[in-house]
Amino acid sequence: MAKIPLSPYSLMFAPMEGITDEYYRNVIHELYPQWDTYSCDFLRVPNTNPYPQKHIEKHYGNQTLKNPLLKEKTIYQILTSPGAYTAETVQSISLLGIKWLDLNLGCPSKTVCKNKGGSYLLSEIDELEKIIKIIRENFAGTFSCKIRVGYKDDQNFLNILKMLENNGVDIIKIHARTRDQLYKGVANWDYVKKAVQSVNIPVVGNGDIWSTQDIERYFDYTNCHSIMLARSALKTPWLARLYKNQEIDSPQLRIKEIINYFTRFYQETHKQQNLVESSRIKRLKSVSRYIFEELPNSAQIKKEFLLSKSFSEQIERLQQAQQLISS
Ligand SMILES: Cc1cc2nc3c(=O)[nH]c(=O)nc-3n(C[C@H](O)[C@H](O)[C@H](O)COP(=O)(O)O)c2cc1C
Incomplete structure (x- = not known):
């Protein structure tokens, strides 16, 4: 072989x-x-x-x-x-x-x-x-x-x-x-x-x-x-x-990873030539399809994320969700 x-x-x-x-x-x-x-x-x-x-x-x-x-x-x-x-x-x-x-x-x-x-x-x-x-x-x-x-x-x-x-x-x-x-x-x-x-x-x-x-x-x-x-x-x-x-997934880990991953991906999209802010947000949304599924209140978190018009708004919403999950 x-x-x-x-x-x-x-x-x-x-x-x-x-x-x-x-x-x-x-x-x-x-x-x-x-x-x-x-x-x-x-x-x-x-x-x-x-x-x-x-x-x-x-x-x-x-x-x-x-x-x-x-x-x-x-x-x-x-x-x-x-x-x-x-x-x-x-x-x-x-x-x-x-x-x-x-x-x-x-x-x-x-x-x-x-x-x-x-x-x-x-x-x-x-x-x-x-x-x-x-x-x-x-x-x-x-x-x-x-x-x-x-x-x-x-x-x-x-x-x-x-x-x-x-x-x-x-x-x-x-x-x-x-x-x-x-x-x-x-x-x-x-x-x-x-x-x-x-x-x-x-x-x-x-x-x-x-x-x-x-x-x-x-x-x-x-x-x-x-x-x-x-x-x-x-x-x-x-x-x-x-x-x-052999790590165990949990809502706390998941929301932390999501915030980190989206932040890093948003930064990276800046390198794409001619990609305006709205397209960068669109790219983030395109990778978010399944990611919220295991979180408590996932439908609401997803809806707010998809309705957000700017990256700072998206992150703010996710941080609010993180506080609720951690409390
Ligand atoms: C959005 C999307 C795009 C895909 N594009 C390709 C592709 O370019 N080449 C390919 O071989 N398979 C492509 N696939 C198929 C996946 O690689 C995979 O074979 C399929 O989704 C089944 O695996 P999964 O159940 O883990 O999703 C794509 C799948 C999705 C969901």
Whole structure:
């Protein structure tokens, strides 16, 4: 088996389009370095002309690429389709000297699937195989695929796993739902367990893992190599620390972390060119979707936070909530 840059039992911060840009990743790395990897959201491989190198560097983050530790802890994702400039794009990405390239085979978006990208490719295994071969030929580092268990149904699931393994994919990450399920129901952990038994490469489990207890149960049940978290990482960005240090979450800890995290993220958004105050507030709101859930009176705290027009107002409201929680 090829040497992969991932220790067993790693916790991986999942890619999230619109959220995990490098400004956000910087904050996560600074406050919660217990995450073993971070992920860039997908770079869409173009159909018309290959991207200039500068475009690729900007998407993945100029600061990230200049910082050896961040560069190494980051996973760089692409999303492609038949006929796109996959070879050229992967060759350009290789020039960046990155260690780990990931192919997005999970995106359920209608537009993406109409263009035969993302999870659509799970329904066309021959076309997918051609793409996998192109990427493998042009990228020498760790190559992972982030899949769902199928497009309309799970009939191809085991064939897809085998095909990926046979074509030199190093790691398979599984969001255990079909594309048509979108986010409905609960991700079925059995698929990940089955995948672990079926292939000889590391399998990373993903989908509906919300707490430290879930993480423990998931490792025990599926025997997967590592776990990737998206919405729970948004809800509890300090989750990897809780798990690794065996810390217990509490409302007091939660509200303290939230204030600290929002303050740091607000500062970081200042570095984004042309981002006016209202857009900075919008970015904060975009990462707040799940974060208040475990707090007493959470609906009221969330409402007041979302109605606040300035950062100072947001923080003031949160500090009032903190006083109530601590009293
Ligand atoms: C807002 C948002 C954006 C996402 N963007 C991406 C993306 O760019 N690439 C990707 O592979 N998955 C993306 N996903 C899927 C997640 O990485 C993950 O597979 C999915 O949310 C299931 O995991 P969870 O239950 O831990 O949230 C996104 C999910 C969310 C909620």
